[in-house]
Amino acid sequence: MSGVQRRRVKQDEDGVRLDRWFKLNYPQVPHALLNKLLRKGEVRVDGGRAKANVRLAKGQEVRVPPIKSDGEAIQAPTSVTPISAKDKAFLEGLIIYQDDELFVLNKPSGLAVQGGSKTRRHIDGMLESWGLELGVRPRLVHRLDRDTSGILVVARKRQTAADLGKLFATRSVHKIYWALVKGVPEPKQGKIDMALIKTGGPDGEKVRAARRGEEGAQKAVTHYSVIDTTGDAFAWVSLKPVTGRQHQLRAHMAFEGHPIIGDRKYSGDIAVPAALDQRLHLHARRISFQHPRGGIVDVTAPLPDELRQSFETLGMDPARYDEVGQ
Incomplete structure (x- = not known):
């Protein structure tokens, strides 16, 4: 039949349920439509x-018939280009820690973690391309804003992710x-205990302080500690988010009257x-968590040169305070 696709189950898809495999590879296919195709025998395994x-096994062949949803043909996933040298x-x-289950990157400022309509180069895309060589697609575990530098955790395996x-959710x-x-x-x-709510604007998606009881509000809590100051003009602060809302640290500091230097969205x-x-002076410095296979992962990301120079310009020496705010 014209338009039939035959897909091999990849290593990191081993053990995944067939319906979950479809959700990962063909997210446009409604669950009801998939069940109909299965009942008619149009989707087959080996x-x-x-x-x-x-549950699928590595190397099995999944037959995917031509599928239409809302009258439009659902296309096969875009082929992945092998990673460049x-x-x-x-x-x-960028790797500052790695083991058999995961690795930790020290992401530079200005590089997006995931793609968008106008974003062509991003961490997630490079990881997907690298997965062709590794045989397993590395998976993002959490996010960082494009302009935030520092720690980004990546899982080597689907189960580790x-x-x-x-852990992140709890x-x-x-x-x-x-x-x-x-x-x-x-x-x-x-x-800072201030609920946040997403809102649009001329400069893209933002968050704002939510009114008490406002629909869509998300609880957001941040602990802060001042490490050093330059008179009354600037402060170096350690920020410990209890929750992980979008733009939480940036919004909380701005709403408190102390915007992060270089934050054009909130300052x-x-x-x-x-x-x-001139860039955003926010760095994901340290992370610690229980390793899925036992033990504690505790990683510290060095400051990028640009931020270190700003600290020094303001008379602050990060090397003297490496144990402060840790």
């Missing part, structure tokens, strides 16, 4: 009929960020001093 709950060397150079995803992962902010927060240590018209780098 030539035989199969049920939605059958340049991108492979780039990713390997699922295990780590549960707030069992301890994260510390370093930031340079405008002014000096008072008191020097405290907790309004506050200009970055010419002597400082």
